[in-house]
Amino acid sequence: MSARDRILAKLKANAPATAGELPDVAGWYATHRSEENSTDKARRFRHFIELAHAEVYSVSRGGWLQKLYEVLSAKQIDKLLVAPGTQHGARAQAELPPLGIACPGYDTSIEGWKAAMFNDMPASFTAARGAIAETGTLILWPTADEPRLMSLVPPVHIVLLDAAGIHNTFYEAMQTESWKDGLPTNSLLISGPSKTADIQQTLAYGAHGPKELVVLMIEENV
Amino acid sequence: MNAPQTPHALHFMPSEGFRARAKDVVENPFLRQSFRGAMDFLMSKRAAQFPDPEELESLRRLGERIRQYNLAKLPDLLIQLETNLTRNGIKVHWAETPEEANAIILGICQKHSAKLMVKGKSMVSEEIELNHAAEAAGIGALESDMGEYIVQLAHEKPSHIIMPAIHKTKEQIATLFHENVPGVEYTDNVDALIQIGRNVLRQKFLEADIGLSGVNFAVAETGTLCLVENEGNGRMCTTAPPVHIAITGIEKIVEKLEHVPPLLSLLTRSATGQNISTYFNMISSPRKPGEKDGPGEVHLVLLDNGRSQAYADEQLRKTLQCIRCGACMNHCPVYTRIGGHAYGTTYPGPIGKIISPHMLGLEATATMATASSLCGACGEVCPVKIPIPELLIRLREESFTPPHANPSMRGQGAGHNSLTSAIWRTWGAIYGSPALYRTASWLASRFRWLTPRKQAGWTSVRTPLQPAPKRLRDLIKERP
Numbered sequence: 001m002s003a004r005d006r007i008l009a010k011l012k013a014n015a016p017a018t019a020g021e022l023p024d025v026a027g028w029y030a031t032h033r034s035e036e037n038s039t040d041k042a043r044r045f046r047h048f049i050e051l052a053h054a055e056v057y058s059v060s061r062g063g064w065l066q067k068l069y070e071v072l073s074a075k076q077i078d079k080l081l082v083a084p085g086t087q088h089g090a091r092a093q094a095e096l097p098p099l100g101i102a103c104p105g106y107d108t109s110i111e112g113w114k115a116a117m118f119n120d121m122p123a124s125f126t127a128a129r130g131a132i133a134e135t136g137t138l139i140l141w142p143t144a145d146e147p148r149l150m151s152l153v154p155p156v157h158i159v160l161l162d163a164a165g166i167h168n169t170f171y172e173a174m175q176t177e178s179w180k181d182g183l184p185t186n187s188l189l190i191s192g193p194s195k196t197a198d199i200q201q202t203l204a205y206g207a208h209g210p211k212e213l214v215v216l217m218i219e220e221n222v
Numbered sequence: 223m224n225a226p227q228t229p230h231a232l233h234f235m236p237s238e239g240f241r242a243r244a245k246d247v248v249e250n251p252f253l254r255q256s257f258r259g260a261m262d263f264l265m266s267k268r269a270a271q272f273p274d275p276e277e278l279e280s281l282r283r284l285g286e287r288i289r290q291y292n293l294a295k296l297p298d299l300l301i302q303l304e305t306n307l308t309r310n311g312i313k314v315h316w317a318e319t320p321e322e323a324n325a326i327i328l329g330i331c332q333k334h335s336a337k338l339m340v341k342g343k344s345m346v347s348e349e350i351e352l353n354h355a356a357e358a359a360g361i362g363a364l365e366s367d368m369g370e371y372i373v374q375l376a377h378e379k380p381s382h383i384i385m386p387a388i389h390k391t392k393e394q395i396a397t398l399f400h401e402n403v404p405g406v407e408y409t410d411n412v413d414a415l416i417q418i419g420r421n422v423l424r425q426k427f428l429e430a431d432i433g434l435s436g437v438n439f440a441v442a443e444t445g446t447l448c449l450v451e452n453e454g455n456g457r458m459c460t461t462a463p464p465v466h467i468a469i470t471g472i473e474k475i476v477e478k479l480e481h482v483p484p485l486l487s488l489l490t491r492s493a494t495g496q497n498i499s500t501y502f503n504m505i506s507s508p509r510k511p512g513e514k515d516g517p518g519e520v521h522l523v524l525l526d527n528g529r530s531q532a533y534a535d536e537q538l539r540k541t542l543q544c545i546r547c548g549a550c551m552n553h554c555p556v557y558t559r560i561g562g563h564a565y566g567t568t569y570p571g572p573i574g575k576i577i578s579p580h581m582l583g584l585e586a587t588a589t590m591a592t593a594s595s596l597c598g599a600c601g602e603v604c605p606v607k608i609p610i611p612e613l614l615i616r617l618r619e620e621s622f623t624p625p626h627a628n629p630s631m632r633g634q635g636a637g638h639n640s641l642t643s644a645i646w647r648t649w650g651a652i653y654g655s656p657a658l659y660r661t662a663s664w665l666a667s668r669f670r671w672l673t674p675r676k677q678a679g680w681t682s683v684r685t686p687l688q689p690a691p692k693r694l695r696d697l698i699k700e701r702p
Contacts, residue, residue, distance in 0.1 A: 004316035007472065007526045011297040014534035019294035023287040025480045032277055048497065110515040114462075118428045135498035144512040148461050152454060170498075171483040180479040183444050185510055186461070189502035194454035196416060197494070198369035198385060200392045201263050204416040207368055208423060209454025209501070 029171050033134070041133040041166045042219060048136025052192030053205055054213040060222045064088075064160060065095055067216055068125065071158065072101055075212075081106055081117075081124040081154055085145030088127050088160050106147055117149060123156035128215075130165035132173055132189070138215065139165075139173060140188040148186050157193075157210040163219045240589055243564040253389055257561050260388045264552040267495025268603070285488045286607040288481045289543035296533065299442040299475045300524065306445030310507040312520045320350035323525050327352060327434070327467055328359045330521055334465055336361055336431035340423075342449070342456035343367040344436030345383050345546065346469045346525055349568045349581065352434070364430075366423050366455040368416060375402050381562030383569060384493050384548040389561055423455065433459035433517065437470035438545070439485060440522070442477050445506060447522065450489060452500040460505055466517040468505075472524050473533075473542040485545055488605035493547040528580035528632070535630045537616055541576050543606045548573075550600035550610060556593050565590065572600035576613045584621050584633030591617035663693050 001009070036044065046056045059067045072080060080096065083089035084105035093103040110117060126146050128138040138159055142148040151157050167173040170189070174180070179187075194209030205211055247253050272278040292299060304314045317323035331339060339361055341347060353374070356363035365374040369386035373379060375398055380386030387395070396410040399418050406418055435456055439448040447468050449456045460466045476482060490496045509516040532538045551557040551571025562570035567578040567587070575594065579587040591614045600610040624643065625635030652662045666689040673688045680687065692700075 002316065003318045003322055003526075007316055007318060007524075007530060008297050008300065010526075010530040011300070011472075011533055014530075015297055016294045016536070019291050021287075021291075023284060023291050023481065025284065025288075025484060028280065028284050028484065032280065052500070106514060108514065114428060118424055137498055137502075144510075144514065147514040147516070148457075149515045152457050152461060169483065170486070171480065174479055174483070180444055183446055183479075183504060183506045185505070185507045185513060185516060187504045187506075188457075189498065190500065191498050192500050194452070195500055196368045196453045198367070198372065198387055198453075199390075199395055199412045199415055201260055201385075201388075202392070202412040204413050206420065207416060207453035207455070208366070208420060208427075208458055 025171065026175075029169060033169050033172075035168055036133065038163065038166070039221075041168060042163045042217065044133040045131050045136055045163075045166050046217070048134075049138070049192060049213075049215065050136070052136055053195070054136075054192050054215055056215045056217055058219050058222045059216050061218050061220075063222070064216045064218060065091060068092065068158060069096060069099055069101070071214055071216075072096075072123065075123075075156060077123045077156060078102060079104065079122055080158075081121050081150060083126060083146035083150065086127065089125065089146065092125055106150060110147070110149060117153050121154045123158060124150045124154040125158045125160070126150050128159050128161040128165070130167060130173060130177075131161055131163075132168075132170050133166050134169045135191055137170070137189045137191040140190060141184045142186055142188070143184070151188065151190065152209050155206065155210055156212045156214065158214040158216065159190075161215055161217045163217050240564065240566060240593070243566065244560040244593070247560045247564050252391070253561055254559065256389055256391065257558050260382075260385065261552050261558045264385075264495065264548075268492055268549060268552070269495075271491035271495050271497060281484060281488060282605055282607050284484050285545075285605050286543065288476065288485060289545070289606045290540075292476050292481065293473065293533070293539060293542055295477060296473070296475065299477050300472060302442040302477070303440055303445065303475055306442065307522060308445075310445045311510075312445065312447075312507060312522055315521060315523045316526075317523055318526045320525075320527055323350045323469060323523050323527075324352060324355035326523050327469070328355060328361065330465065330467055331356070331361050331432055332359070334431055336465075338362045338364065338426065338430045339432040339434055340364050340366050340426050340430040340455075340459050340463065341370070342433070342435040342459040343370055343386075343451065344434065344469060345380075345568060346436055346471055347434060348380065349527065350469075350525065352469075363434075364423075364426055366426065366459060367451075368419050368453060368455075371419055371423065372398065375399075379563065379568075381570065382548060382551065383546055383571075383573075389563065423458075427455075427458040427462045430459075430463040431465065433461075433463040433466045435459050435466065435468050437468050437474055437522070438489070439482055440470060440475045441479050441482065442475055444479055446479070447505045448482060448486075449503040449505070450486065450499045450501075451503070452494075452496075454501060457501055457503050460503060461516055464517055465519045465521075466505075466508075467521045467523065469523040469525060471529055472526055473529055473544075485606075489545050489547050492549040492603065492605040528582075531630075531632060532577070532580045538580075538613065538630065540608050541580070541613060543608050544573055544577070545606060546573070547605055549603045549605065553599040553603045555595060555597060555599070560593075565593075572610045572614075573608075576608075576610060576617065579617055579620075579631060579633070584617075584631055584636040586633070588621040588633070588637030591615075591621065660695075663689075663695075667691055667693050667696075 130139040193213040196207040353363045372387040381389040400408040508520040557571040621637035
């Protein structure tokens with residue numbers, strides 16, 4: 001018998017006859033979390049992610065590029081990693097270089113340029129799929145066009161978020177979008193820049209991931 | 223001034239040293255202060271996250287139900303998880319013992335001629351002593367969680383499951399970095415120290431052949447591995463190297479994705495008082511064709527190591543509800559005073575006392591369950607309502623009752639001692655019979671002058687215990 005069969009046999013021999021009632025997750029959220037309108041959700045999202053040390057700027061649907069440029073200028077960043085296969089990445093790549101910001105695209109496999117990614121990429125720009133108001137959390141589903149390391153390796157990560165995609169809770173996000181029917185290779189919840197309190201409970205930002213997280217939040221009334 | 227180094231070099235500590243190690247820490251004011259301060263900090267952070275007692279209670283009830291429901295279906299869920307992970311392209315391995323788990327992991331490393339493995343925080347990898355096994359096989363195993371990196375550099379072990387380097391001061395860490403990281407000047411500025419760690423480890427993430435991680439929840443219905451972390455090193459280990467190996471205990475499974483949000487909320491709020499961790503990382507497959515990064519191979523090692531023994535008994539099974547938040551140790555008056563190293567086991571504190579006997583046998587852990595005042599704090603804060611005090615009493619029974627046939631635990635009766643047993647039997651007989659009790663108490667007050675002046679540990683800091691000259695019943699009789 002294999003280790004697998006022995007473990008399963010031991011467990012099966014001793015499993016309880018019934019698992020009992022199903023956990024009522026939906027019921028708990030229905031009684032303990034109320035739905036908010038979009039203004040309140042955006043406000044709550046912003047409150048919590050700012051508490052976690054992220055910068056948030058409200059922008060209009062057409063005006064985010066200007067804010068992106070201002071943020072980069074203020075931080076004296078002249079190189080931004082973008083995803084040219086996405087609409088927002090293509091727009092940044094078309095419009096930022098004339099303003100003096102180089103926009104290399106993540107268009108080949110990491111194996112060819114891993115050292116450059118780790119040592120020579122000061123900032124990156126991606127979109128978020130949505131967000132969670134309750135905890136101030138961005139939802140990212142990296143894709144072939146906008147790969148995983150973009151939101152992890154560069155020291156400054158700038159995220160474009162459409163406020164219409166903010167959910168009340170993590171539970172609501174996965175239920176309304178039916179996540180269980182098809183999760184991507186990697187899906188992420190990000191709630192601030194990387195941090196640690198491992199030395200004498202002193203909070204320090206920029207542990208291994210981005211030191212700074214900037215959110216450009218598209219709101220209809222801006 | 224630098225605090226003195228922790229007095230322990232820590233590998234495979236025998237349980238008979240438990241009392242001596244505990245005494246060392248109790249007598250070390252630096253460690254006492256470190257732990258007291260850290261535990262107070264974590265307790266107040268947790269309390270601030272649960273302002274509404276009704277919500278906390280109902281969420282704990284839901285967490286308990288989710289864990290119990292999933293444990294009841296565990297064998298089926300393991301098969302479902304294996305099927306879905308395999309369909310997604312993740313290779314599943316099974317290990318009954320730490321040796322088997324190490325062999326599987328090192329086998330994968332050798333297949334890839336790996337020289338360096340970077341590790342995200344994984345208590346299961348500590349449980350199997352993976353670093354030693356890797357070192358023996360000539361493979362570098364580097365811890366990348368800041369706290370774990372610090373304790374590895376100091377040749378120590380984690381003293382807390384969530385905050386591994388909680389026993390060290392920033393001055394000790396400054397000295398450690400100065401002496402061990404080439405070109406680093408002494409600094410006790412925490413931001414600077416973290417940047418030193420960041421710079422060293424970045425190069426390792428870039429070079430590593432293998433990334434190793436633990437798992438917080440494995441979702442059976444989708445075939446997804448979930449990881450909770452703040453630093454980003456977990457994401458580095460699971461994204462940057464060409465191969466990712468995850469290892470987990472067989473109990474960490476949930477059937478449905480919707481079981482995750484309540485457990486995640488309970489976990490981060492109970493552990494560090496955060497409403498959510500910085501990163502929640504859900505991995506469902508290796509790199510797909512066309513994707514530009516991520517490991518081409520992902521493996522999951524499912525480890526038993528005594529968990530199936532706990533599973534077999536209805537009461538002991540509750541041990542497996544644990545989601546490893548560490549709140550029980552943060553609130554434990556014993557842990558706060560003796561720290562994590564004194565226990566000598568991978569998992570310290572209340573959870574360590576109830577899980578370690580299944581991993582190591584009661585022979586090696588018989589006295590652990592006695593290191594408790596049964597104050598009940600651990601059970602009260604447990605986010606999934608594990609009745610830890612009840613389990614401690616059960617484990618005392620398993621340890622100290624005479625060995626019998628068909629024991630439910632390995633090493634049952636290991637702590638049994640005929641003299642102690644006889645003393646308690648006599649005590650029981652006296653207190654069970656009014657006539658015997660009257661006689662015994664009369665004799666005790668009459669012969670009180672025979673009481674020894676030295677009473678083992680008691681008299682080292684206290685006056686000796688002596689029966690009263692008059693019994694309560696005599697005093698009542700004398701009342702006018």
